[in-house]
Amino acid sequence: METDTIINAAQNPALANELAAKAMTSQDPVVASSILKTNTMPPPDTTVELLGGLRDPFLGVISTAEIRELNGIDEELISKINDPGKALLTILERATVKIGDEPADKETLDSLYAGDRELLLLAIRNVTFGTEIKLGPGECPSCGVEQVFEIDLVKDVPLKKLEGDHTFTVKCKVGDVVVTLPTGSTQKAIVTSTNKTSAELDTILLKNCIESINDVPVFSLDDVRKLSLKDRRDILQEITNRNPGPQLSEIKIPCQSCGTEVPLPLTLAELFR
Ligand SMILES: [Zn+2]
Incomplete structure (x- = not known):
């Protein structure tokens, strides 16, 4: 191998x-x-x-x-x-x-x-x-x-605790994006969306986690579809870095x-x- x-x-x-x-x-x-x-x-x-x-x-x-x-x-x-x-x-x-x-x-x-x-x-x-x-x-x-x-x-699975606030700002190309960590509702929205690609699931995740873009509240999937690919990736990475869990x-x-x-x-x- x-x-x-x-x-x-x-x-x-x-x-x-x-x-x-x-x-x-x-x-x-x-x-x-x-x-x-x-x-x-x-x-x-x-x-x-x-x-x-x-x-x-x-x-x-x-x-x-x-x-x-x-x-x-x-x-x-x-x-x-x-x-x-x-x-x-x-x-x-x-x-x-x-x-x-x-x-x-x-x-x-x-x-x-x-x-x-x-x-x-x-x-x-x-x-x-x-x-x-x-x-x-x-x-x-x-x-x-x-x-x-x-x-x-129990011994071999690293556990990551929440550090800092559950809501944080990511400095993006588009400007300031206020993000909150995924919860059970986010998870449910993803699990119940069948036949979706990874990119489409990321859109659902981002829509659930992004509170505002440059102080404008996010309401629709289109709001996060309009973000650049790089901004979307940077936000997802920041969520991964901060997400608590096993x-x-x-x-x-x-x-x-x-x-x-x-x-x-x-x-x-x-x-x-
Ligand atoms: Zn060996």
Whole structure:
């Protein structure tokens, strides 16, 4: 296997696609081969410390949530959903029990950061199937030694906390663009848009995240279509840089033979397969 095969697979897919957590057929044979489930560890806690949190006008920032293990009723329901993005939405809505001290309702879930929703899904996965997965056998891109890579979804997934404000200004060619980080509603808008290209999904994402361009509020998809390609890319990059959440695309495991860190990017959809 060539080194650049793995590096390419580790690169971020289009941000919108990532937010939708679509199942992607990985180019990486290590990931593409079946994920062997092992569940020997005691189930992790069902309390989740949110990475972005939820601003409540009365309570301040709510920073915890509670999830539960999936059961057979969930499994039957999920098995009827063909679209991986929609299946993940259903899992999240069914298995998130509380946000703060209140029962989780759809409205609250939709106002959570996309990254916190991904964190909840990861916790639901861990409490249901265990935190350890094995990938492979696959070859180390550096020394070529074939091995099974063991990932601990608690220890090995980097978690990015929200830093700074959820609303920020990006200096673009067009001028000042005020942007807010994607939430559950943004994620839903993307997941429910079927048969769209990456560029079209980016337009939906941008329309949901851009508050104003040079102080003029953004109302329509056309407002963000008129932005230059470079401005759109710069804004998407800035959103990626600031987005809190589990960084599943950045998982790296040291080779058992030579110690080189091998990138083993995963998607949420792959974790529920
Ligand atoms: Zn190696």
